[in-house]
Amino acid sequence: MTYIAKPKFHHPGLKKNELGYTHRDYEGKISTLCAGCGHDSITASIIEACYELSIEPHRVAKISGIGCSSKTPDYFLGNSHGFNSVHGRMPSVLTGANLANRDLIYLGVSGDGDSASIGFGQFAHSIRRGVNMTYIVENNGVYGLTKGQFSATADRGSKSKKGVTNTDNAIDLVAIALQLGATFVARSFSGDKTQLVPLIAAAIRHKGASFIDVISPCIAFNNHAGSTKSFDYVREHNDAVNRLDVLVGRDPISVDYAPGTVQVVEQHDGSRLALRKLDADYDPHDRLGAMTFLQKHAAKGQIVTGLLYVDPDAEDLHTHLDTVETPLNTLDEKALCPGSAVLDKINASLR
Amino acid sequence: MSVQSPISSVNDFVVRFANVNGSGSASANELFARSILRHGVPVSPRNIFPSNIQGLPTWYEVRVTEAGHLGARGGVDMMVAMNPQTWDKDVASIEPGGYLFYDSTKPMPSSKFREDITVIGVPLTAITNSTYTDPRQRQLFKNIIYLGALCALLDMDPKLVEQLIGEQYKGKEKLLSSNVHALHLGRDWALQNLKCPIGLRVKKTDKVGDRIFLEGNSAAALGAVYGGATVCAWYPITPSSSVAEAFTSHCKKYRHDPETGKAKYAIVQGEDELASIGIVIGASWNGARAFTATSGPGISLMTEFIGLSYFAEIPAVIMNIQRAGPSTGMPTRTQQCDVIACAYASHGDTKHVLLFPEDPAEAFEFAAAAFDLAERLQTTIFLMLDLDIGMNHRLCRPLKWDDARQYDRGKVMTAEMLEEGRDFGRYLDVDGDGIPYRTYPGTHPTKGSYFTRGTSRDRYARYSEEGAVYADNMQRLVRKFETAQDMVPRPLQANAAKPTKYGVIYFGSTSPAMDEAIGILEARGHQLDRLRIRAFPFHSSVASFIADHDFVYVVEQNRDAQLRQLIVNENGIDPVRLVPILHYDGTPITARFIANAIGDHQDHLKVTPLRKAVS
Numbered sequence: 001m002t003y004i005a006k007p008k009f010h011h012p013g014l015k016k017n018e019l020g021y022t023h024r025d026y027e028g029k030i031s032t033l034c035a036g037c038g039h040d041s042i043t044a045s046i047i048e049a050c051y052e053l054s055i056e057p058h059r060v061a062k063i064s065g066i067g068c069s070s071k072t073p074d075y076f077l078g079n080s081h082g083f084n085s086v087h088g089r090m091p092s093v094l095t096g097a098n099l100a101n102r103d104l105i106y107l108g109v110s111g112d113g114d115s116a117s118i119g120f121g122q123f124a125h126s127i128r129r130g131v132n133m134t135y136i137v138e139n140n141g142v143y144g145l146t147k148g149q150f151s152a153t154a155d156r157g158s159k160s161k162k163g164v165t166n167t168d169n170a171i172d173l174v175a176i177a178l179q180l181g182a183t184f185v186a187r188s189f190s191g192d193k194t195q196l197v198p199l200i201a202a203a204i205r206h207k208g209a210s211f212i213d214v215i216s217p218c219i220a221f222n223n224h225a226g227s228t229k230s231f232d233y234v235r236e237h238n239d240a241v242n243r244l245d246v247l248v249g250r251d252p253i254s255v256d257y258a259p260g261t262v263q264v265v266e267q268h269d270g271s272r273l274a275l276r277k278l279d280a281d282y283d284p285h286d287r288l289g290a291m292t293f294l295q296k297h298a299a300k301g302q303i304v305t306g307l308l309y310v311d312p313d314a315e316d317l318h319t320h321l322d323t324v325e326t327p328l329n330t331l332d333e334k335a336l337c338p339g340s341a342v343l344d345k346i347n348a349s350l351r
Numbered sequence: 352m353s354v355q356s357p358i359s360s361v362n363d364f365v366v367r368f369a370n371v372n373g374s375g376s377a378s379a380n381e382l383f384a385r386s387i388l389r390h391g392v393p394v395s396p397r398n399i400f401p402s403n404i405q406g407l408p409t410w411y412e413v414r415v416t417e418a419g420h421l422g423a424r425g426g427v428d429m430m431v432a433m434n435p436q437t438w439d440k441d442v443a444s445i446e447p448g449g450y451l452f453y454d455s456t457k458p459m460p461s462s463k464f465r466e467d468i469t470v471i472g473v474p475l476t477a478i479t480n481s482t483y484t485d486p487r488q489r490q491l492f493k494n495i496i497y498l499g500a501l502c503a504l505l506d507m508d509p510k511l512v513e514q515l516i517g518e519q520y521k522g523k524e525k526l527l528s529s530n531v532h533a534l535h536l537g538r539d540w541a542l543q544n545l546k547c548p549i550g551l552r553v554k555k556t557d558k559v560g561d562r563i564f565l566e567g568n569s570a571a572a573l574g575a576v577y578g579g580a581t582v583c584a585w586y587p588i589t590p591s592s593s594v595a596e597a598f599t600s601h602c603k604k605y606r607h608d609p610e611t612g613k614a615k616y617a618i619v620q621g622e623d624e625l626a627s628i629g630i631v632i633g634a635s636w637n638g639a640r641a642f643t644a645t646s647g648p649g650i651s652l653m654t655e656f657i658g659l660s661y662f663a664e665i666p667a668v669i670m671n672i673q674r675a676g677p678s679t680g681m682p683t684r685t686q687q688c689d690v691i692a693c694a695y696a697s698h699g700d701t702k703h704v705l706l707f708p709e710d711p712a713e714a715f716e717f718a719a720a721a722f723d724l725a726e727r728l729q730t731t732i733f734l735m736l737d738l739d740i741g742m743n744h745r746l747c748r749p750l751k752w753d754d755a756r757q758y759d760r761g762k763v764m765t766a767e768m769l770e771e772g773r774d775f776g777r778y779l780d781v782d783g784d785g786i787p788y789r790t791y792p793g794t795h796p797t798k799g800s801y802f803t804r805g806t807s808r809d810r811y812a813r814y815s816e817e818g819a820v821y822a823d824n825m826q827r828l829v830r831k832f833e834t835a836q837d838m839v840p841r842p843l844q845a846n847a848a849k850p851t852k853y854g855v856i857y858f859g860s861t862s863p864a865m866d867e868a869i870g871i872l873e874a875r876g877h878q879l880d881r882l883r884i885r886a887f888p889f890h891s892s893v894a895s896f897i898a899d900h901d902f903v904y905v906v907e908q909n910r911d912a913q914l915r916q917l918i919v920n921e922n923g924i925d926p927v928r929l930v931p932i933l934h935y936d937g938t939p940i941t942a943r944f945i946a947n948a949i950g951d952h953q954d955h956l957k958v959t960p961l962r963k964a965v966s
């Protein structure tokens with residue numbers, strides 16, 4: 001595989017934000033994901049949110065684990081540093097980076113395989129520590145990069161592309177984030193830019209651990225028959241895909257619907273998701289209420305989307321550790337080394 | 352039975368305290384060791400403790416050594432037997448002519464003693480119970496009372512002990528006076544009822560000099576403070592926990608902003624070792640100096656990330672306080688058994704820099720140096736301590752710091768350099784030393800950003816799975832490792848008084864026992880040149896040292912001769928020329944062990960061939 005550079009051509013008429021940056025300044029390399037992958041829509045929303053916030057692109061550090069979703073930081077904010085770490089361990093790397101320099105914006109991108117299985121512990125602990133970050137899980141219910149195994153967010157009873165039935169219960173990362181004390185918790189759908197862009201923007205602005213679970217259809221592995229989410233007609237396509245080992249691209253799914261309503265979204269495989277957008281009068285300051293609301297609608301088979309909970313006065317890990325305002329990575333020997341006179345005293349106390 | 356005359360020795364003997372874990376004896380025993388130091392007599396104490404919090408046996412051994420031998424000696428001249436559970440074994444371990452000190456409150460059958468030792472009974476429980484009513488006080492002061500009795504028996508100056516107690520309880524007058532009172536209770540009883548002093552004595556001298564007395568873990572933690580570490584992430588594991596705990600307390604003292612009172616450091620107790628090393632890598636990637644401290648099992652968990660650090664070239668410092676493995680092995684016993692595991696940690700072709708300090712002073716120096724090396728080489732640096740150095744107090748030279756010293760932040764391209772139009776390729780070998788430039792995140796609006804990943808990429812950090820590109824990168828990593836050879840602490844060589852064909856290689860905590868063993872071997876007629884290895888990659892002098900000798904012994908504290916394996920592997924040396932001397936029962940290696948093992952081998956070499964003898 002080779003690296004595909006995007007042509008650096010800026011149309012003079014492109015709209016600029018407050019800082020004078022155009023959309024292009026927030027883009028990255030050309031995506032190598034399957035055409036129609038929900039992850040690409042999330043990438044577009046991140047670009048949009050950063051543009052709208054007039055963030056200086058290079059002041060963002062984008063950190064991910066391993067998986068199709070974790071590849072995406074390469075596809076946005078080309079002028080910022082990215083870090084594709086190891087499978088499931090994005091949260092610890094991000095925590096360390098954040099401790100080193102509290103002045104940057106930290107964007108953590110992960111998959112459901114990455115965060116709900118191998119990285120479940122790290123997901124939980126970064127949230128409970130209140131690391132100041134925007135933690136986005138691109139949730140497709142499968143392991144995309146390793147070709148279609150169940151992830152821990154897959155519904156019980158659903159079938160994999162190979163026809164295996166999932167007998168394990170699903171983990172709801174949003175419910176867990178709420179329980180762990182995340183101070184910004186949201187769920188959205190990759191195709192609902194109207195909802196997702198402001199959510200990402202708000203999460204970036206939030207000081208503390210922001211968590212957004214984004215349902216993101218996988219064209220390659222929920223494109224099969226027999227899952228709880230599919231229709232027979234897909235089989236035809238499926239055979240072709242398997243034989244040729246190429247993926248037939250689809251248009252990304254997009255939706256736009258009013259707050260307070262339920263929207264049924266048909267995925268690439270014909271399966272349906274019932275998305276319920278939170279009503280405008282929903283109170284997002286009530287953690288307990290959010291948990292109940294979520295469970296109540298889950299029982300009805302609905303996936304609640306929107307900003308479920310936010311604590312506007314949240315503190316972050318730096319506050320808890322009472323660290324200096326100056327980023328730790330800029331402190332020099334003068335600030336850090338106690339010097340020889342102190343060492344002499346230490347020596348004297350050890351005799 | 353032969354009549355054994357009691358051992359008579361001034362400033363050269365071993366006292367071992369056999370206690371029950373959790374009985375509060377540790378501070379009294381340490382006080383004993385420190386008191387001897389105040390007499391100007393070097394000591395070398397060692398904790399021998401089980402992997403248990405309460406109830407199991409624990410020993411504390413104090414080697415009193417005017418000659419300054421700081422390794423373990425082996426054998427016990429006086430046993431302070433305070434644990435009925437281990438009585439038989441404790442009594443059996445006393446050297447012939449040695450002394451047994453015990454609590455004689457309850458009578459013991461004569462079968463419980465030995466005839467070839469001197470038995471000293473002090474009714475400690477009776478004395479304690481008649482003075483104190485509170486059970487905890489009884490337990491704690493009993494320890495101070497035996498310390499008092501030992502003062503009389505060993506002819507120690509009670510003033511020096513009082514002075515130490517005074518320093519310990521400064522500002523806590525009540526505790527101070529009650530401890531001094533208990534000390535005198537024991538001392539007076541012994542003076543009145545026993546023949547004092549015995550054959551073992553402590554006499555004032557001036558052999559301690561300006562040396563300091565501290566544990567390796569604390570020294571390494573202080574090295575991290577001086578070396579500029581600002582981020583520490585760790586997960587509790589014996590014997591490394593005290594590194595992070597000491598770092599925390601040093602930071603509390605020395606690392607707060609005087610104006611705001613805020614911390615110039617961040618310490619996180621990770622949820623596990625995976626997170627700890629992840630935090631270190633994230634922080635170092637972002638330009639802070641970061642470290643973690645762990646032990647063998649933690650290293651096992653960290654290896655995936657260590658591979659990332661190696662391949663993506665991110666600085667990291669790992670302090671590995673080795674204990675006896677594999678698996679949980681003997682978590683509270685010492686070994687040098689992670690040499691191979693750390694040298695080649697992770698999958699694929701990897702090699703890492705290891706530093707082997709011999710004592711707390713070097714632990715301090717190497718810890719501070721590790722941060723320079725990590726940033727200079729942009730890779731993981733292992734500081735390889737072990738329980739013997741890490742958790743025991745050692746006498747060592749005072750710690751030193753040059754105030755003119757500046758941190759070596761390595762090759763970092765700044766915004767100005769990028770503005771000048773310098774070519775930035777994250778993995779470009781601009782200087783031919785294998786070390787590329789890096790940029791910190793957030794450096795420049797349009798230049799110098801790159802994507803860090805564990806996947807193969809070209810010199811400009813662009814993802815590539817081209818075979819030639821991958822190989823080119825792997826070759827550069829080898830060049831970088833070669834560069835490291837001249838940056839790490841060099842081996843130290845000491846030659847025998849007379850020219851010899853034999854040499855010995857050793858490292859880390861083996862050092863004091865080796866120094867002493869050389870003397871014993873000389874007395875036996877064996878001359879050895881010695882080389883103390885202080886780091887991996889090996890400096891070229893290691894190969895030339897081996898080339899200069901017919902045989903070289905390699906002394907180490909593990910079963911599989913790991914350092915020897917590494918030398919053979921890395922330097923292509925015929926293994927026959929390297930004779931392994933291995934000690935791995937979890938106790939610290941002793942001079943006696945080394946001298947016997949090498950001495951026997953040497954004697955064997957000296958045997959005149961039969962043909963020559965008859966002709």
Ligand SMILES: Cc1ncc(C[n+]2csc(CCOP(=O)(O)OP(=O)(O)O)c2C)c(N)n1
Pocket residue numbers: 066067068069070086087110111112113114115138140142143144145146151655
């Ligand atoms: C330690 C380790 N185990 C397994 C893998 C293989 N692996 C790569 S990506 C992946 C799953 C990715 O799934 P997810 O996070 O859901 O992302 P998606 O590809 O679906 O976006 C796995 C198991 C790995 N890279 N490292």
Ligand code: SF4
Pocket residue numbers: 032033034036037038039068069140144145217218219220221
């Ligand atoms: S396999 Fe699925 S998750 Fe991966 S790129 Fe293709 S559609 Fe997206």
